[in-house]
Amino acid sequence: MNARHIWGIAALCAVLAGASRPAPRGESGPDLVTALGSTVPNWPHRDIAITLTVRNIGDRPCPRSVCQIFIRNAHAPRQTIKIIKKIVRGLDAGDEFAFSFTIKLGLGMYEVEAVADRGNKIAESDETNNTVRLTLTGQ
Numbered sequence: 001m002n003a004r005h006i007w008g009i010a011a012l013c014a015v016l017a018g019a020s021r022p023a024p025r026g027e028s029g030p031d032l033v034t035a036l037g038s039t040v041p042n043w044p045h046r047d048i049a050i051t052l053t054v055r056n057i058g059d060r061p062c063p064r065s066v067c068q069i070f071i072r073n074a075h076a077p078r079q080t081i082k083i084i085k086k087i088v089r090g091l092d093a094g095d096e097f098a099f100s101f102t103i104k105l106g107l108g109m110y111e112v113e114a115v116a117d118r119g120n121k122i123a124e125s126d127e128t129n130n131t132v133r134l135t136l137t138g139q
Helices: 003-016
Strands: 032-038 047-056 065-073 080-088 096-104 108-116 131-138
Touching: 032 108, 032 131, 047 065, 047 108, 047 131, 080 096
Parallel strands: none
Antiparallel strands: 032 047, 047 096, 065 080, 065 108, 108 131
16 A cells, blocks of 8 residues: 555545645635624513524635534633524625524523534634634623
């Protein structure tokens, strides 16, 4: 077996394991960024609609990934109240995926944190822009 066969087997294993290919020279690869938006609490129902957008701002397609949303108390001891996992379909360069969900919050301050590709399974050109936080006040 020569070096070309070994490289081909390694590349096949990476594809089968779900890893993304390294970007060719001159290209930066995929880059996921997240954005959060919310409505104002709908009193007396206390419903808040939260919209999460995951966008691929890179110049290469991005494979399917998982986005996690954590809802926590904003003050100590910052307990996690709810965790939501959402599968994000594969995104072409410049494409985005958005979804909304509704929560009811009691009185107090809460933090909503969304993390795209939390396990860093996708080789991105910038791993620092995968997380976004939003502070909400429940009524």
